[in-house]
Amino acid sequence: AQRVTQPEKLLSVFKGAPVELKCNYSYSGSPELFWYVQYSRQRLQLLLRHISRESIKGFTADLNKGETSFHLKKPFAQEEDSAMYYCALSGPGGGNKLTFGTGTQLKVEL
Amino acid sequence: DAGVIQSPRHEVTEMGQEVTLRCKPISGHDYLFWYRQTMMRGLELLIYFNNNVPIDDSGMPEDRFSAKMPNASFSTLKIQPSEPRDSAVYFCASSFGAAGGNTIYFGEGSWLTVV
Numbered sequence: 001a002q003r004v005t006q007p008e009k010l011l012s013v014f015k016g017a018p019v020e021l022k023c024n025y026s027y028s029g030s031p032e033l034f035w036y037v038q039y040s041r042q043r044l045q046l047l048l049r050h051i052s053r054e055s056i057k058g059f060t061a062d063l064n065k066g067e068t069s070f071h072l073k074k075p076f077a078q079e080e081d082s083a084m085y086y087c088a089l090s091g092p093g094g095g096n097k098l099t100f101g102t103g104t105q106l107k108v109e110l
Numbered sequence: 111d112a113g114v115i116q117s118p119r120h121e122v123t124e125m126g127q128e129v130t131l132r133c134k135p136i137s138g139h140d141y142l143f144w145y146r147q148t149m150m151r152g153l154e155l156l157i158y159f160n161n162n163v164p165i166d167d168s169g170m171p172e173d174r175f176s177a178k179m180p181n182a183s184f185s186t187l188k189i190q191p192s193e194p195r196d197s198a199v200y201f202c203a204s205s206f207g208a209a210g211g212n213t214i215y216f217g218e219g220s221w222l223t224v225v
Contacts, residue, residue: 006152043113044153044201044216086153097143097166098214102152 002027004089006101013077014109021072021104023061023087031089033063033070034098038084047072047085057081077108114217116202122223128190131220133202134183143214144177144187145201153201159185192224 003026013019025031035047048056050063050070061072070087084105088098115134123129135142143158157167162179170177174193179185189196199219 043218044203046213097155097158099155100145100153102150 002031002089002099004087004099004101006085006087006104008104009102010105010107012107012109015079016076019072019074019077019081019106019108021085021087021106023070023072023101025068025070025087025089027068027089030065033061034088034090035059035061035070035072036086036088036100038086038103040083044086077106079108079110082106082108114202114204114215116200116217116220118220119218120221120223122225123192125193125224126191127224128188129192129196129222129224131187131200131202131222133185133187133217135185135202135204136206136215137183139204139206139215140182141205141207141214142179142185143203143205144185145203145216147199147201147219156187156200189222192222194224197223 005024007022033050036044037047038044047059048054048061059072059074061070063070072085084103086103087101090098114136117132140161141158144156146154146156154169156169157177158165159179162182175189177187187200199221201216201219203214203216205214
């Protein structure tokens with residue numbers, strides 16, 4: 001069974017501080033991992049995916065198969081980063097569905 | 111494209127009433143997903159369709175929930191009878207191709223409150 005764990009429901013940081021949103025997964029094969037973001041009262045949108053190895057809005061995430069983790073990081077938090085962040089997993093080759101974690105609310109304080 | 115369109119955006123209903131949530135996926139997308147979002151459980155996949163055919167409904171909580179997709183541009187999620195514990199945000203999403211390899215696009219959600 002595939003499972004995504006986000007241990008923190010809420011993460012509060014000061015503006016300019018580094019951010020790390022934790023995500024661990026359980027999957028027997030080679031999963032594809034994603035981060036989705038939901039700004040206040042807006043629709044969820046894809047932030048980044050591990051296969052793209054990209055940096056979006058200053059965020060990066062590295063897939064660590066040894067630790068089965070896909071933590072989301074940003075060196076300097078901005079106020080506009082305040083949002084709900086969901087880590088998600090799908091099976092290899094795309095699979096047919098995404099399994100989401102319970103989400104972490106990031107609050108960036110001035 | 112206007113994106114995935116859901117209606118109603120907000121619904122307040124009394125326990126025991128029937129609730130119907132509607133979704134129009136992005137034109138050309140062949141996968142449609144219904145998710146439920148709650149504080150306690152986060153985002154849960156209820157059911158998904160491929161080319162209008164239900165593929166996996168293992169996430170549907172119980173028989174009170176049903177979903178249909180009569181054509182490529184419309185889907186409904188029905189709860190009958192509704193209960194207070196059904197209060198949640200229900201998201202519809204669509205993608206072109208399988209979810210993992212392709213971006214899923216979400217609607218703005220339907221906020222359901224059952225009193």
